[in-house]
Amino acid sequence: MGLYRLIYASTATDIDRDLLTNIIETSNRLNSKNYITGMMIFDNGYFLQLLEGERAFLTKRFLEISKDTHHNDIEILTCGPIHARLFTGWGARYLGSQGASSKILKRYQGGPEFNPYKFTSSNVEYLCLDMSTFAVSSNDVANKLSIAQ
Numbered sequence: 001m002g003l004y005r006l007i008y009a010s011t012a013t014d015i016d017r018d019l020l021t022n023i024i025e026t027s028n029r030l031n032s033k034n035y036i037t038g039m040m041i042f043d044n045g046y047f048l049q050l051l052e053g054e055r056a057f058l059t060k061r062f063l064e065i066s067k068d069t070h071h072n073d074i075e076i077l078t079c080g081p082i083h084a085r086l087f088t089g090w091g092a093r094y095l096g097s098q099g100a101s102s103k104i105l106k107r108y109q110g111g112p113e114f115n116p117y118k119f120t121s122s123n124v125e126y127l128c129l130d131m132s133t134f135a136v137s138s139n140d141v142a143n144k145l146s147i148a149q
């Protein structure tokens with residue numbers, strides 16, 4: 001019943017690198033099976049994930065994700081109908097303190113530390129849009145598993 005986009009913030013509980021790789025691989029597989037695109041950022045112990053897809057598929061996936069004990073304190077930052085996808089595939093990045101993508105982040109959040117709970121529903125969409133432009137220009141998204149440091 002139409003395309004929706006959902007962006008949420010959450011706090012990692014016991015994440016290490018192997019687990020993160022695991023989550024990204026599962027997400028890659030299940031998201032493409034469910035026609036879901038988007039991206040995830042992991043930094044400073046927090047997740048920011050953008051998911052877009054058909055409303056029914058998106059709801060089911062999000063409900064599964066929200067039950068996952070590897071993160072908690074899930075807050076939906078924005079959710080609503082969209083005309084077109086921002087992302088053509090699904091990708092994830094680990095953001096260290098360096099790199100062009102972290103410069104983008106700094107533009108949107110007052111402080112130096114990544115804290116997705118501080119984003120408003122409107123600036124988080126612009127952030128994701130900027131990140132998607134960056135991802136496309138650095139050939140880093142579209143169904144590709146990538147953890148950039």
Ligand SMILES: Cc1cc2nc3c(=O)[nH]c(=O)nc-3n(C[C@H](O)[C@H](O)[C@H](O)COP(=O)(O)O)c2cc1C
Pocket residue numbers: 010023026027028030031040047049051061064065066067068070071
């Ligand atoms: C931060 C985080 C993000 C996740 N993102 C996705 C995702 O985008 N798509 C997905 O299918 N699973 C994602 N998962 C994994 C799901 O929570 C769940 O383990 C997976 O969907 C397997 O579901 P199943 O029990 O139906 O096989 C994520 C987990 C975490 C902790």
